[in-house]
Amino acid sequence: MQGNAFLNNKKIHQNILPGVFMTAAVQMVNITDSIIAGNILGQDAIAAAGISMPVLLLIQIPAIILAMGGSSEAALFLEKHDKQKADRVFSASVVAAFIISLFIAILSPFLIEELAITLSGNAALAELTEPYIRVNFMGIPVLSMAIIFCYFINLSSKPHLGSIFLIIANMFNMVFDILFLKFFGMGMDGCAIATLAAYLAAMVVTVVYFMPGNHQFHLRRLDRKFFGYTSLVVKTGILKMDFTLMSVLKPVIINFVIVRFLGNSYMAVYSVCVGTMLIAGLCADSIARMVKNTTGISGRYNDYYDIYPSYKKKIKYSCIITAVLIILFLTAPQVITDLFGITEENMMALCNPALRIFACSFPFCLYNKLMIIYYQNILHTGLSAIIMLMQEFLLAVPLVLAGMFLFGFTGICIMTVVSEAVIALLVFFYGIWGQYNDRPGGWLDLYIFTRAADEKFMD
Numbered sequence: 001m002q003g004n005a006f007l008n009n010k011k012i013h014q015n016i017l018p019g020v021f022m023t024a025a026v027q028m029v030n031i032t033d034s035i036i037a038g039n040i041l042g043q044d045a046i047a048a049a050g051i052s053m054p055v056l057l058l059i060q061i062p063a064i065i066l067a068m069g070g071s072s073e074a075a076l077f078l079e080k081h082d083k084q085k086a087d088r089v090f091s092a093s094v095v096a097a098f099i100i101s102l103f104i105a106i107l108s109p110f111l112i113e114e115l116a117i118t119l120s121g122n123a124a125l126a127e128l129t130e131p132y133i134r135v136n137f138m139g140i141p142v143l144s145m146a147i148i149f150c151y152f153i154n155l156s157s158k159p160h161l162g163s164i165f166l167i168i169a170n171m172f173n174m175v176f177d178i179l180f181l182k183f184f185g186m187g188m189d190g191c192a193i194a195t196l197a198a199y200l201a202a203m204v205v206t207v208v209y210f211m212p213g214n215h216q217f218h219l220r221r222l223d224r225k226f227f228g229y230t231s232l233v234v235k236t237g238i239l240k241m242d243f244t245l246m247s248v249l250k251p252v253i254i255n256f257v258i259v260r261f262l263g264n265s266y267m268a269v270y271s272v273c274v275g276t277m278l279i280a281g282l283c284a285d286s287i288a289r290m291v292k293n294t295t296g297i298s299g300r301y302n303d304y305y306d307i308y309p310s311y312k313k314k315i316k317y318s319c320i321i322t323a324v325l326i327i328l329f330l331t332a333p334q335v336i337t338d339l340f341g342i343t344e345e346n347m348m349a350l351c352n353p354a355l356r357i358f359a360c361s362f363p364f365c366l367y368n369k370l371m372i373i374y375y376q377n378i379l380h381t382g383l384s385a386i387i388m389l390m391q392e393f394l395l396a397v398p399l400v401l402a403g404m405f406l407f408g409f410t411g412i413c414i415m416t417v418v419s420e421a422v423i424a425l426l427v428f429f430y431g432i433w434g435q436y437n438d439r440p441g442g443w444l445d446l447y448i449f450t451r452a453a454d455e456k457f458m459d
Helices: 002-041 043-079 083-120 123-138 140-155 160-183 187-202 204-209 226-239 244-261 264-300 304-331 333-339 345-359 362-377 381-394 396-407 409-435 449-454
Strands: none
Touching (some): 002 160, 002 187, 002 264, 043 083, 043 140, 043 187, 043 244, 083 123, 083 140, 083 244, 123 187, 140 187, 160 187, 160 204, 244 381, 264 345, 264 409, 304 362, 333 345, 381 396, 381 409, 396 409
């Protein structure tokens, strides 16, 4: 049994760093735009980037669905040693993503102006938002191909290449942002062009991957089975979306209300808070999701011993990271405001207390993330989905909006903490109920940590 635990821990450490880097790189490309634009173009640029992000995620969803579904189906075919079908799934995912993204790019000139006005609520903010989303819409084929290739590269025998791809993209994005905004004076157009140029520069990794002898997947000629494979990929991808649509809808609604009722300055402060919350939760969330990959198979076979040490590691790492971040946010929020280029006293007076309040939600948010992944691992996906729904929409949005209308911007910050705390308490007490249920093995018997340590297993 000790050997099993040793191998499990080794597998965790081998997968955590690439996973953290990959997830961090994806999110940081978006946050980098806000940081550099805020420092060079001012606080309205932060607000423009903030209200644009949900829409930019929305147009990436088709590629994400195809990437997640395609990589999952390809993995199943590879397990069955059916290389030809795995290649056809890969080809169908690539072609379908390119066709859909090209269609979005072609339609973008007819959508952008009205979309920018709808998102912004005023002419000053729309003037910054319009070029940013226009360039991103036009360049969505590039982003879609990047998403597809990263998922499939990570599935191959060289998973580190996917992490390298996104790290390179993030580094180039930072350099291009500074170059295009500060030296070329290209404004928000330059901010979006920098992202696309960075992904194109990172495509050298895919060239390395597709060199002879390096790659596991091959593009195959399309045939009459193309639509069948595409349908299979889409169905699988939709089931694995983890309520991404809800995570888009929540910020769209909250941003829409803040801009119209509180104004651009508060929208900039809220964007800073959300961006830093994203950074703060990044490492813990990445660790949680990477441990999911190392324990998911064990959960399918009720091998609770494998899950138990993995989650102990996950909780240990996540708690340390969260504690450090809480201390930083509570004692030195000005470090964050300086990073985003907010130096005006009135803006700092709004931003510093908001960041401190948001930091109070970190422990509850961490617990909720851990339980989402835990329930997914033991195949109780319905419970995982309910927690995500409450986090992303059902509970969070009504509470945040009620807080704003009752107490203004302070109410938004407080209710963000309250919503995470309420969800955490509900999940905790539900787990206690299940743990002490009188019917062992029943559908409420969902906490296996205490029981796992006492189980006897044959190695």
